[in-house]
Amino acid sequence: MSIAEPTITAQACFHCGEDCDDNPVVFEEKAFCCSGCMTVFQLLDDHNLCTYYDLEANPGISFKSAKRRERFEYLEDPQLLDKITDFKNDHQISLSLYIPNIHCASCVWLLENLYKLDEGIQKSTVNFLNREISLLINTEKTTLRTIVELLTTIGYEPEIRLEKLYSKEEKKPHNRSLWLKLGVAGFAFGNIMLFSFPDYLNTTETSLGIEFRVIFGVLNILLALPVLVYSSSDYLKSAFAALSQRGINLDVPISIGIVALFSRSVYEIVSGTGTGYMDSFTGLIFFLLIGKLVQKKTFDRLSFDRDYKSYLPIAVNVIREFGEEISVSLDKLKAGDKIRLRNQELVPADAILLSDEAFIDYSFITGESEPQVVQQGNLAYAGGRVKGISAQFRIQEEVENSYLTSLWNNEAFQNPAKELTLTSFADRISPYFTSAVLGISCIAGLYWLSAYGIEQALSVFTAVLIIACPCALALSTPFTLGSVLNVFSLNGFFVKNSLLLENFAKSEAVVFDKTGTLTQAEEAHIEYKGYELTARQQSLITSVCRQSIHPMSQKIASYIPAVNILEPDHMDEELGKGICGHMGSDQVCVGSRDFILQHTGLKEAEVPEFTYSGSLSHVTINKEYIGFFGVQAVLRKGLPPLLKTLKKRVATFLISGDNNTEEENLTPYFGDRNSMLFNQSPEDKLAFIKKLQQSGKKVSMIGDGLNDAGALKQSDFGIALSDDTSSFSPACDAIIEGNSLQKLNRFISFSKAGMNIILASFGLSLLYNITGLAFAITGQLSPLVAAILMPLSSVSVMIFTFFATRFKAQKMELRIWK
Template sequence: MTFATGKNEQIIMSKDTCFHCGLDTTYTKITFDDKSFCCNGCKTVYEIFSANDLTCYYNLQQAPGATPKDIEGKYNFLENPKIIEQLLEFNSDNTQIITLYIPHIHCSSCIWILENLSKLNSNISSSIVNFGKKTVRITFNYEGISLKNIVTLLSSIGYEPFISLDDYSIGKKEINRSLIYKLGIAGFAFGNVMFLSFPEYFQVGEFWLEQYKHLFRWLMFFFSLPVVFYSAQDYFVSAFKGLRSKILNIDVPIALGVSVLFIRSTTEIILNIGSGFFDSLTGLIFFLLLGKFFQQKTYTFLSFERDYKSYFPIGITKISDNKEESIQVYDIEKGDRLLIRNEELIPVDCILIKGHARIDYSFVTGESKTVSKQSGDKLFAGGKQLDGSIEVDVLKTVEQSYLTQLWSNDVFKKDKELAFTNITNSISKHFTITILLIAFLATIFWLFTDVSKALNVFTSVLIIACPCAIALSAPFTFGNILRILGKKKFYLKNASIIEQLAKINTIIFDKTGTITSNKETRINYEGLQLSDAEESLLKSTLRGSNHPLSRSLYNLLNEHNILTLDAYEEHLGKGIEAKYKNRNIKIGSAAFVGFSSDTAALNTAVHVSTNNRYKGKFTFYNKYRKGLSQLFNTLKKEYDLVILSGDNAGEENNLKKLLPTKTKLLFNQKPEDKLEYIKYHQTEGAKVLMIGDGLNDAGALAQSDVGIAISENVNVFSPACDAILDASKFNQLYDYIKISKSAIKIIKWSFLLSFIYNCIGLYFAITGQLAPVVAAILMPLSSISIVVFTTITTNILGRKLD
């Protein structure tokens, strides 16, 4: 029986086999849409695929939903709550998250079906695939679907997860050995083919020509078979998927070049008109895979550096012997008592001991609903506290790989990433069209000049112009730049941020906590004397806030007994209010606390009122960061500079003296005002870099083309940002932007180098003079030289930052 599965594709199936899984349907007699199914489950999956326009899933192979045998009862252990608790990454309210290792993930079609699980079951809210690690991270409502049912569902569509009860760290099974096997086979074949090609290179006479010529050529052919059909298969699959999606990706010309090399070489030895280009063919694939292997090793190394070597320079407050100290998050140990302030991220799984917890898990689940927790409840890493300060006991040491995953969560991928086309894809599209045009024009020319050379010229152009060097340039350059910047305490979310950073033309700074240093601020109090009870309430309230002014003032006040507040609320951009027994307090702007004055404020001030009675104000005399004036004067030569501050205009005159004359200064800006300002200027063509403290500026950081959060040992990490800059390196911001621009230049220079190689090769190809030895030299030489060039130049850039 023949079943149509797409516009131009068909699958041949027996009338007695299930269309979905391929099992026998002789006795079931279940049909739908002229197709046979072995059970209602397979029929239901097909119906869901059809209803959601996902039937191209069946284009992958016959019966792609083949269910692994003997799964009945296999996953009954997933009904055990203790085992489930160990396997789950997140478990709160009615939402659970698990990361499953799926060995069968092998191509873009696998990613496509696994990231559409929500269409198969509405209780699955999201599923995100990590192709390199062969894992899928699934967020689901456990009241609607159990973990066991999810695993069974995955198995039923052909993606049975690997779950080892000996090792609960599911995501650690990440070694992609298939690449090593493919590289090994390609290298073995390449070495042997080169050895067999030596007599041809050096024109060895009688021995070669009379006795072993045909044997050697056929041996080269057989050595190339596993290279083309196994080692190079990923390039063909990627090219096919790209073409089917009407995208000319970098793998299209690579697959075309490999195909032409193999077909032409095979034709030459069959017709006994030449030795072909098997040396170039196997060498090309070997060097491409070698580049991919080094790229994978580079990013694995980077991942290690990111996860465990201060990738997040954020701190957390540890309570020990009634004293508070700031420690790095990776220094947290099981059993530690931590203080989590308002708007702070919970870095570890812990138990709530003290305080009122209202947790926002949107960073983890993507849903903004908050949950309230009581003393004794378990809190999960990734949640944000929204109701004052709490104290927790640590259950697990921090897994920064989880924070890395949280930062890169697809929940936070915005239009700015979707609309961004990276440099390799942009150039590869034009490169492919150009090469095809050259091939056709050259062929037409030779058809009118010398017909015998036309086919030779067409294939030669496609062979020599394979863009392997282009494919290697960007990964090696960006990988090395990420490593270099990380060592200099500038941490980028991913490589695409380098390209986006190089395109900016407008830089916007927050003021407090961004261009000012919290550690060196001088504070003066003016007003009525605060009683011990009022000062204790003030300090307890400030303890819950992460705003830079709150932190500075909190550290200034005398030691007092910390109170467990009855109510706490922080109004972003305005102030804080709290209540303890019959006393309430407001801290913030003059208008917020109910104070009005005819005199304009000359400095940043925090006003205080208790029980609706105005008490006074703390005036802050800002200490600006080292090298601020020099940095702004350097940046002003190339960028439009703006200060967007939520504070009053008291510092305007000081800033005008300190900063370049044309720097825009805007004060009294609420968080939403900053966001709208950026959005408006983006519509005018501005490419905006926003630099803030990660707290009030979260919306602005997310809206900007690149958002950088300044970190000064405060745990206000925001997944909305694209990069984290250590505050001590603030004065080197221009150097970091400059190195991003230099990285793009390196890639373009490497493209030019590749272009020169291609021009030389194209000359031989177009004129019909491409000999095997020329292709054998030029193709691998271009790949090796590009890798060496990008490595050396990026390391030179890194030394300039020292």
């Protein structure tokens, strides 16, 4: 049985490109899907900004489903302005706003020409990757509220979140100090190499050469001093801190080498016994700082440690006496305040419903995909989203004491970050390496002491310490992991801390959330089974379903081809159960079997029962059974083969806050039903992760909602899935783009390959150390040999790690270039 599809000639909206249906709004011979799109066009046209439409075809934002324009009185609060602005004086303010609707070149062009719409805007600059606009505003000519209302009018409503009220967003580190240290080391390295060049060619034996040798030696010391005191300070401080705690990290042998290299060089220059190794010393620091810079490189456009404050809005409409509504910032919201929330607005704190009933979507909090009906007098929890008609609430708890914030009060969030307990492989072997170096230097020193005296013994002793300095060893880990992280980012996988990759590579169990992670509600598969529908019947069903805000009704309305929409005379809806509508003499009911039986008077035998792995809605027209619409969740693209291959290497689990309607469809991918848990609360998810860890497994968790936040934080490697990496995602160790989830198996393999490349680069750096030790122990370490070996070992390790990771990535069919 099939649906008869009427022929419709679609006309695209000039502003946003969406279909205009049968009744377009026409202005200046241009068709618009709604009056909102037409208004924006008129505004841009009046200010000669229609170049906006020349850069991209249909670049605008649709206003068909736009939220009611919010009131922004709270933006006139001086105290609030102090908290959300970056700079403020008597006549200017500067701030940045996050605008999620920025999506193309036309958006950037329009937003950077806002001054043509409001003369109070002195400058507007767009960061496309971050979807942020930086504004410089003349407060004598306009206000922030006016500008935000203007942005909302043209379809670019900014998101101003609660986190702005508690502390100004920390600026991303620019590593200015590290760049300065690198610059000092690089300047000294280049100049000392130049001054040392005559020594390499042995041209300092003449009287003139000896004079220049003394001058160059003094200059080398003066150039090397700031490198020792300033550029190498991080390594010296780290080594001192480790020794103070009776521990040894990799910075200890590095610091020994640094001090020995500088001290011996000064001694040789001052005593006239040699030219020293200041070129090697400054080169060592220079390359080490390059490695540190690579290690500190982060993805500035992502935020990994987010809490409830970045999810909630900054203000809400509070109802005062005589029904007056004013917009109040959430930090001033108190228990007992009466608020009004409209469709798609968030419940900011636990609140008692004052209206008769409300439809609340808790999917991002609990994982339950079906919205819940809340009756008058019942509690609505913070973080729920109102669906449908507006509702009034009385605040029960302040924001800080709500259920939503309790998700962050779990011990998983109070523990120090798990990466702080991790140590790199280099740090783990550093005690043994340091002991070996000191042992070799002492034995070599004692041998030369007995054979040639104290001077030669000290020379060999310090030479061993210098040449054995693990600079290449220190570079191998940051350069390898930096290269691995770069490949990951090119493939839509953004990792917070490189040390955590070892946990990811050792994953023994992978736990998936279902709703929003494995499945996508908007991509759900819908089908109709029943008698063939006429065009009239399609119109009746669509007209009724469009009146409901239930996701099932909305899917049915969007599934049926464009038809003539009718206005129902009377509607009767039981939230979560079904809807009936009357249009003239016709009655249409859509809903569950029990709802149909109750509202149509049909007998049970007249409404068939079906076994269906998904959501089901029966349809009757004029009390005659027509058929049913079924909706099945669809796995993301590429996930079926991923799940089948992944469970061959690790244990896979599904844990969901949703019901088990999809259990039968998912069983083939997870082996047995014991690996799938449904109707799980956020606390249940966290407890499950702990249980797996207590059994000795390294656990990786993939989720997308606040209900997954505790589990993500508790897991050894938590991955937040996001179809928009700039939007909110829970606290995590990595963020993965939705279309990259299918590569998860390759990501694990590539992480393991990265660990192996580190071991190989260690072997390469040790080879250089052994070669250098052969020269040092035999007393043949010349300035030329040191100048060649030490930079060569560093550069070769950097080159090896870069090309080795690229080769592995290409072999695994991962992108290696933009």
